[in-house]
Amino acid sequence: MKSKLIFSPNYDFGIMGLEKLHPFNAKKFSKAWALLTNEFGEKINSFSTFIENPATDEELEIVHSREYLTSLRQSKVIASVVEIAPLRFVPNFILQKGLVDSAKYATAGTLLAARQALDSAIAFNIGGGFHHAFSDHGEGFCFFADAAFALETLRLEKKVLSTDKVLMIDLDAHRGNGFTSFYEKDKSVGIFDLYNMQVYPGLKQGDPDDFPFIIPLRAGLGSDEYITLLKTELPLFLDANPKPKLAFYNAGTDILAADKLGALNVSYDAINERDRFVVESLRERNIPTVIITSGGYSSDSYKLIADLASYLIRTNA
Numbered sequence: 001m002k003s004k005l006i007f008s009p010n011y012d013f014g015i016m017g018l019e020k021l022h023p024f025n026a027k028k029f030s031k032a033w034a035l036l037t038n039e040f041g042e043k044i045n046s047f048s049t050f051i052e053n054p055a056t057d058e059e060l061e062i063v064h065s066r067e068y069l070t071s072l073r074q075s076k077v078i079a080s081v082v083e084i085a086p087l088r089f090v091p092n093f094i095l096q097k098g099l100v101d102s103a104k105y106a107t108a109g110t111l112l113a114a115r116q117a118l119d120s121a122i123a124f125n126i127g128g129g130f131h132h133a134f135s136d137h138g139e140g141f142c143f144f145a146d147a148a149f150a151l152e153t154l155r156l157e158k159k160v161l162s163t164d165k166v167l168m169i170d171l172d173a174h175r176g177n178g179f180t181s182f183y184e185k186d187k188s189v190g191i192f193d194l195y196n197m198q199v200y201p202g203l204k205q206g207d208p209d210d211f212p213f214i215i216p217l218r219a220g221l222g223s224d225e226y227i228t229l230l231k232t233e234l235p236l237f238l239d240a241n242p243k244p245k246l247a248f249y250n251a252g253t254d255i256l257a258a259d260k261l262g263a264l265n266v267s268y269d270a271i272n273e274r275d276r277f278v279v280e281s282l283r284e285r286n287i288p289t290v291i292i293t294s295g296g297y298s299s300d301s302y303k304l305i306a307d308l309a310s311y312l313i314r315t316n317a
């Protein structure tokens, strides 16, 4: 399968330094991209697409209520999504440009990645993965439900049918409560989610037998246990969901031991191993795949993102 990268420098956040009030590394997308351009030089343009335009409110209405989209014109709403209370005093146009527009560019990137993936590829959007966004509100630094937006747009265009199987493999440290809220009752969407149940948004409620692949982990879980669990459970999940039309891989790097928000204890090398195992598992089954970066709050997050992108390109089939 072909490997493709999608990116825009507009994915970076920036609000006059105020973004430093959150552990998110606002420039990590550009830093990851810089590593890749160093490695591949001009050649990078031959397998990359740059996002020129952000997703619009009209487009986003396919998954979000108009009320929610309109509410983002209030600084206090943006402040609550990104959990930086002082931002409610910042003029809205500054937050639009520095935060909301960034998320809209990355959301457009996830849709483009999904389009490219359907063309028999693994397409890596160097951003996105906003798995805490709901139809009527955002939380956990997630404004827009980019994966649901991509899927619903493709369904509307009949490029993905409602009977087609679609998978979400969410390996961010936090449970993908937003994505799940869209598809919990949709049997055509299979969800695999290894998450730390002791951090936000906590243990999934309900009968675990109803969602056997949304698997809680305890805080501090180490590399060996994590990798063993992944290598046991992911093949079972893929066997239980044969021949999907499309898969999303939410490759959050906040499972890294140094990541304060993820609160797991997985090593840098084990995250490389995780990413390669997921990619090879999907490649060997010829599953068109969208990769999105999701959370990652350590100083090494951008390097892990670049490692995965580099691996995809170097092993391009």
Ligand SMILES: [Zn+2]
Residues within 6 Å of the ligand: 172, 173, 174, 252, 254, 294, 295, 296
């Ligand atoms: Zn996370």
